[in-house]
Amino acid sequence: MAINKAMRAALRAVSYREGSVAEYYPLERELKTLAGRRPLRPAYTVWDHKVKVGDHCVPVRLYHPPKGRIIPGLLVFFHGGGWVTGNIDSYDRVCDNMTRATGRLVLSVDYRLAPEHRFPAGLEDCYAVTRELFCGAGMAGIRPEDITLIGDSAGGNLAAAVSLMARDRQEFLPRRQILLYPATAADHGPDAPFQSVQTNGTDYLLTAKRVEEYMQLYQKSPADRENPYFAPLLEQNLENQPDTLLITAEYDPLRDEGEAYGEALRAAGNRVQIVRMTNALHGFISLPPRFVHVKKAYLRINDFLERGGAL
Numbered sequence: 001m002a003i004n005k006a007m008r009a010a011l012r013a014v015s016y017r018e019g020s021v022a023e024y025y026p027l028e029r030e031l032k033t034l035a036g037r038r039p040l041r042p043a044y045t046v047w048d049h050k051v052k053v054g055d056h057c058v059p060v061r062l063y064h065p066p067k068g069r070i071i072p073g074l075l076v077f078f079h080g081g082g083w084v085t086g087n088i089d090s091y092d093r094v095c096d097n098m099t100r101a102t103g104r105l106v107l108s109v110d111y112r113l114a115p116e117h118r119f120p121a122g123l124e125d126c127y128a129v130t131r132e133l134f135c136g137a138g139m140a141g142i143r144p145e146d147i148t149l150i151g152d153s154a155g156g157n158l159a160a161a162v163s164l165m166a167r168d169r170q171e172f173l174p175r176r177q178i179l180l181y182p183a184t185a186a187d188h189g190p191d192a193p194f195q196s197v198q199t200n201g202t203d204y205l206l207t208a209k210r211v212e213e214y215m216q217l218y219q220k221s222p223a224d225r226e227n228p229y230f231a232p233l234l235e236q237n238l239e240n241q242p243d244t245l246l247i248t249a250e251y252d253p254l255r256d257e258g259e260a261y262g263e264a265l266r267a268a269g270n271r272v273q274i275v276r277m278t279n280a281l282h283g284f285i286s287l288p289p290r291f292v293h294v295k296k297a298y299l300r301i302n303d304f305l306e307r308g309g310a311l
Contacts, residue, residue, distance in 0.1 A: 156182025
């Protein structure tokens with residue numbers, strides 16, 4: 001459905017709030033957790049576990065499709081929330097929808113959040129869990145070639161960074177990644193080089209100002225803004241990256257940097273599909289499954305998975 005004048009006015013009204021992300025992120029965490037939980041959780045569909053990483057453990061949650069609909073494969077999911085909010089509870093509905101829509105197992109990673117744990121803490125958690133699946137004990141019946149990384153927004157940033165880190169550390173390399181409206185650049189200020197930051201950065205729920213505030217809480221120092229693991233679009237060598245499905249939203253300040261990352265991956269010789277969802281807003285994958293953009297996204301995701309990657 002197209003965004004009409006009335007809807008634009010409503011979006012503009014709710015895109016602004018008093019205070020900064022630094023002031024309200026604790027409340028946002030609580031609200032997202034309450035909103036994301038399923039009212040009933042059938043005991044046979046999920047399995048909670050923890051992966052030991054150094055001196056701490058990273059919680060993970062495994063989602064099973066309905067019986068009789070399981071397709072071989074595992075989606076390792078990194079949630080969004082600006083590296084500051086979100087957790088496996090707030091994305092419970094999303095991952096439940098994902099396992100039902102794809103017929104595949106979904107493993108959600110509860111990485112550490114900023115500002116309590118700044119870059120690269122959350123990224124190292126995501127990498128360690130993924131490394132365990134590829135190089136450690138793994139999961140019964142899941143081969144490395146059956147694993148796909150997937151993340152939305154900040155989680156898309158983390159999925160892309162895990163793939164870069166895996167190549168650089170030469171410990172493993174995912175074959176596929178699905179990046180949903182990912183953050184890939186380091187600058188979303190007035191002089192940002194992407195048109196979507198200017199055209200979509202004020203009136204469409206996620207504002208460019210909020211993106212900047214999230215990044216300020218995520219970074220440990222200004223030097224992080226020059227690190228490709230912080231902003232993957234900065235990477236000069238994008239060779240040997242996974243087959244990539246990159247889905248953006250038309251009315252999203254992150255749209256152009258996401259598509260630029262897909263084009264840069266393609267220019268480096270990787271196989272990439274770039275899909276822009278018309279009339280969609282940032283974060284649409286969290287909508288109920290009946291919404292058209294969610295349906296279209298899963299049609300693309302399933303096609304990508306069934307083909308074994310991009311063509």
